[in-house]
Amino acid sequence: MRDMSGQRSPGSLRILCEAAPDYGVTAEACLAGTGLVAFDLYSEHTHVPLEQELRAIGNFLRLAPYRPGLGVEIGRRFRPEVFGIWGYAIQSSPTFRACLRTARAFANLSFIIAPLDLDERGDPPRLIFDIGKLPTGLKGFVLERQLTIVAGFSTWLMPDFPLSKLTLQTTLNTPELAAAIEKMLGIAVTLDCARDALELPGALMDEPLPRHDPAVMEQCLRQCRQLLKQEDSGDLYWTSRVREAALTGIEGDHTVGSVATRLGMTERTLRRRLSDEGTSFRKILLESRLAIGHELLKTAGMDVSSVAWRIGYSEPSSFIRAFTKEFGCSPGSMKQRVSGAR
Template sequence: MMLAEMNVSGDLAALLLRFIEQKQLDAPELQKQLCQYPPASRMTFRSWWCYLDQLQALMPKIPIGLELGLAIEPAYLGVLGYLTLSCDTVAEALQRFEHYQRLLHDGETASTRLSQDQFCIHWSSQFGISTQLSDEVLIMGMVKNLRIITGNNDLQPCRVQFVGAQPQGGIDYRRWLDCPVSFEQPELMLCFPLDYLKRPVSHSDPSLKKLLDQQAQALLDVIPRQEVFYQQLQQAIVKVIQSGTPTQEKVASLLKLSSRTLHRRLYEQGLEFRTLLKQTRLQLAKQYLAERKLRLTEIALLLGYSEQSAFTRAFRQWSGETPLQYQRKLSAAGIS
């Protein structure tokens, strides 16, 4: 899984340490692991997910992801946290977040869509799917940060959608987020009323913003672009899928690598071409099905299948349901 080997800000270790302290948890081994991350360091997503799982195991009846999201403060977001606090409006803070989000994590980058009455921040899954706990920290943390920068604790999202299945345990997500929440969706998404973009930031400081902008850019320039190879690989896989029968040799050729070199690089990253191909096809299939602009026969051809029946069989094997069943589920959830 590609995302697992990418990095997230080590500053989040301080969030977990503070949470353990506040809850008076007996977790000496976990604390020892978290103390290895100094400010501005990095940890892998795999480690981050493991730490969240350990915390959840210590408090099985508490929705750890949502609790941690509510505990987010600017200090845990490093320079980017303070930069958003110094902006003039929510729209400007969101623009800075999108530009500098690699300071917080590699991999999926957030982008914003605007409609007549909402703006939606969404994350694709092109590098693999994150865990439900991690997504909950992200979503609730975004809500909390919006409240912090505006000084208004009453701000609420319009809707939230998660990629993962709804967790067992009876968590009342509507009580936590005060909006419709759906699961097993094509992408992680968080939506707010459009007029929130015009809200002023309560601690706006143009002079400080200029200094923090410079500092954030300097930090961004020295972070290794770990995801570049993955992005190029993903793009190459999409191209060979849409041009015919996808093979590792064709992908290697597009990347200007020998098939042997590509195999070695995949092996070094713990990746397998067949798995990447399946993940990419599934992601594209869900995207095409959600858009409803193409017939199933056309989707099958775009995914490199000569017949619709072959695509239907593959989709059922990947997801446990047929393409039509998946579209009906989206319709039932109000997603067009």
């Protein structure tokens, strides 16, 4: 399982605490013993060790209490857009196989708890969820939640994705869990297996994904690699913090001064720290905005002026110049090519 002390975004825990009152549990009760308060879950400064999140899940399940299908209900609250750059990298992949490999490679940037692995040695291929080291009382909930996130991503990427052709093999031996998954997700379940794995339809693995875009994918993968490098070595910490701020409310009027204030430092200090990491505030903001703008033009059916406004440009002409320089074509011509391919 992932390092219990490894730092992660509070987003997953925030979703749980926001859902908890629907089950008669307060956010404060979920967070008991974690050292966190609800306010922390909305702060850019908060990074949550996995151990704290597991404690909060345990609190929730004791008070809710857990029943088969509860993990599916919570998992449905994890829309693809909440996963940030990890989600954008997945959606811009060329095939389902490629998106699974990307999801596995950068899983530490996600809210995933059970480590992912893709076993392509046999037929059918299998996506493995390693829940073996989780506390016994949390295994069913985490497995349901993670399976629901995978199912949600699959149908979002491929609207006709046949969930009914999937089979979940699980080490658990709980008929009620199998019945809940089959009823709520339409996925068949085989109990008491040697491992927890989702059998995938081999014929779909190399089907092209409609949201694939090479330029966006490369930008996203580059940012994912930078963030992983930060996790592994402590480098690029301030780059990632500024990028997170830029991707939060991308249409907002972000300035180096406003972001520095949010990060609790002076503008001069932030500029110096970014310079030490080989980048600048303007470069980070520009790359983040253009990557989102490219995706909106490709998938959201928005016109160029609307996209320019959405990502923070007051004048479409400025957006057009920056976009053309970054991607080698104008946003209008790219939109025409996408429309013609549909």
